Amino acid sequence: MKNNYASPEDLRWxxxxxxxxxxxxxxxxxxxxxxxxxxxxxxxxxxFVFISEELALGKMAEVEQILEDK
Ligand SMILES: [Zn+2]
Known part of the structure; x- marks a missing residue:
């Protein structure tokens, strides 16, 4: 399970x-x-937790998958 949702681009914020x-x-x-x-x-x-649009749209689907697999 991949838990790192941060990308280098996010750290410019x-x-x-x-x-x-x-x-x-x-x-x-x-x-x-x-x-x-x-x-x-x-x-x-x-x-404050920064959630990028990419994370919100894409990674949450992954997270959902993870939850379903439990
Ligand atoms: Zn702050």
Whole structure:
């Protein structure tokens, strides 16, 4: 199971609140009532998790698949 959903492009983003670059770290998402732990770009200061459009559209389908396989 691949848990790293961060791509290098995501790390060019800054937190809109703190104005510092995001770093990849473990984050917990709630998706369809399930807690999913994944490596995602997060703000080291406030914990904001950045979810790119690609992740939202593409990777969530993968996650759904993972959940169905359980
Ligand atoms: Zn922040």
């Amino acid at each position: 800054k937190c809109y609140k703190c104005n510092i670059f995001l770093s990849v770290g473990p984050a917990t998402l709630i998706y369809m009532g399930n807690k999913i732990k994944a490596q995602l770009p997060v703000c080291p200061q406030c914990g």
